[in-house]
Amino acid sequence: MNDRQQIKLTQGIDWPIMGLYLALVMIGLLSIFAAEYREGDNIWQNVMHQSTNYARQVLWLLVSLVLATIIWLTDSKFFTAMANLMYAFGLLLLLLVLAIGTDVKGSHSWLVLGGFRFQPAEFTKLCTNLALAKYLSSLETDFNKLRSRLIAAALALIPCAIIILQDETGLALVYFSFFLVMYREGLPGVLLVVAFSGIILVLSALLVDKNILFIIFSVVTVAVIYFSRREIKRSRSRLVLILGVWAFCSVFVMFIVPFAFTKVLKDYQVRRIEVMLGKENDPKATYNTRQSMIAIGSGGFFGKGYLKGTQTRFDFVPEQSTDFIFCTIGEDFGFFGSLIFMGIFVALLLRIIFIAERQRSTFSRVYAYGVASVIFFHLAINIAMTIGLAPVIGIPLPLVSYGGSSLMTFTMLIFIMLRLDADRQMVLR
Incomplete structure (x- = not known):
């Protein structure tokens, strides 16, 4: 490949987003490794046999990068044209889960094909974002009318309702983040005031x-x-x-x-809310949140050092590679490291908003705001969950928590946005 071809291949890519994406992915890999590694482990053997979460996450990262490359080589018009079809496909997957899905940790939200396990509720966030962007960018849509607002709300709430039937309340709540996108496009602010009230x-x-x-x-x-x-x-x-x-x-x-x-609400859902409010005294019900806060608090200002955290390394913290991955960061790197980590996420969100506002098409702007809203919702709830300010509802930390479905979905969300933005820049040139 000559220099001219290389320039054309990378032309228009937003390098700040790329850098922030790679930084968060690497932090995730290092955190998952820190949560699982024990002295004497044969790292190479674990990676070859895919016997640990960090080994499997490396594989998921490679798959995600392949998907990112395919998206980058795809014309952005493809995503506009296929938005409604992908939304229908996402709903079909969700309905398929109700029929032949598999229970994992109390959630009937997984499809298992051979040795491959996939959670359609994650992927459907991407499909919903595309469909919402397609609808709001349509010349026939007048978002000042009640009918248009109800249709937009239905696009977000239909998958949400199906996911609730799968006992996956946490991921279902994420779909409410799309109302932030609607607010940007003209949804009356009084509705948000009513919701918070x-x-x-x-x-x-x-x-x-x-x-x-x-x-x-x-x-x-x-x-x-x-x-x-x-x-x-x-x-x-x-x-x-x-x-x-x-x-x-x-x-x-x-x-x-x-x-x-x-x-x-089910009993376990009520208990989780009561734990958050300090009204639940059962040690079993409060165990997850207590251990999480102990791990984060024990890190102090500068942390105990990488691979030196006792709460996470000795399995006191549950689900420390997935829902409670932030505990590993807090214990190993302390308040200072957590502040830097949060700063990377804030920089990512601000850059996405910047990209959204410079778009020439409504479709690209709405889609970019959808990416920012979903990431913000995941980040806010996950961090609040680990420090006892929100009930434990099983929402992963974007690009950081272990999970192939989550990593691939967020990668596709971000790279479709980059593809749309790159085409805008090339049109300007």
């Missing part, structure tokens, strides 16, 4: 006696009516709105939340 109401109902909450709501409502009496005289609809909000909040905390926690 609902979360606050749920937490309030779990932490405060419902009768006390009813009194608080009533007192606040009376105060609002008193200070708004002039506006109420001019428009009775304001009084109706205030009383409607009071009635909804009261019914929500006194009846809807208790019903959901006793009749809808």
Whole structure:
């Protein structure tokens, strides 16, 4: 290959994203190795026989890089043309899981073909992102209309509903991150305010006696009516709105939340939420979170040093290669190392947003924001989960946690974005 061909092959690639991607992948490999390696292990033999998670992760990384190369050599118009077909294929895989899926750690969300195990819920995030970008970029879509907003919401919520049926609540919640994309494209901010208010109401109902909450709501409502009496005289609809909000909040905390926690959610889901809120005292139920926080806290400011963490190396921390991989980083490298690690993720997110805003097409912009939203949701929930600020719901850390389905999906998400951006740059030239 001559120099001109090499220049053409790499023309338009966003090198900062490439560098951040490779940095996170290498941090992931080193962290998985640190969590599993024991003195005396034959590393080469483990890699050859694929007998450890770090050995298998190396294989998944090679597969991911092959997929990244194929995507990079593909015309970006292919992804626009195939978006709806890929979405349909993703839904078909999810439905196939319900029929012939395999249970893994209480989750009926895996397909097993020979020795290959695959989680379609991960891959369908990519398909949903493409379909949402396709719909919002259509000339026929007017996102100011309610019908268009409902269709966009359905694109995200249909796979979410199927994944919930697979008992994979954690990954199902990730699909709500697409509402951040819709907000960027014109979804009213009041809906996000209502959503966050609902979360606050749920937490309030779990932490405060419902009768006390009813009194608080009533007192606040009376105060609002008193200070708004002039506006109420001019428009009775304001009084109706205030009383409607009071009635909804009261019914929500006194009846809807208790019903959901006793009749809808499963026992293990309720226990996880209670652990997060400090209301669960059962040592078995709190074990994962306690050990996670102990491991991170024991790292101090500069950490114990690579391969010197005792909590992770002696298996005190559960799922330390997957859901709790951040514990290894926190214990080995401490607060300072964790801060640098978080800085890499923040830099990645900011760069993706920068790429999104420089796109010339709506499809590319929406898709890039979808990538940023999914990564942000995974990052925020996973870190919060390991330090006790969110329930343990099994969400991996992007590009870092062990898992072939996760690594391949995030690789494809990022490299399709790079392909779309590269074609934009070449058009500008």
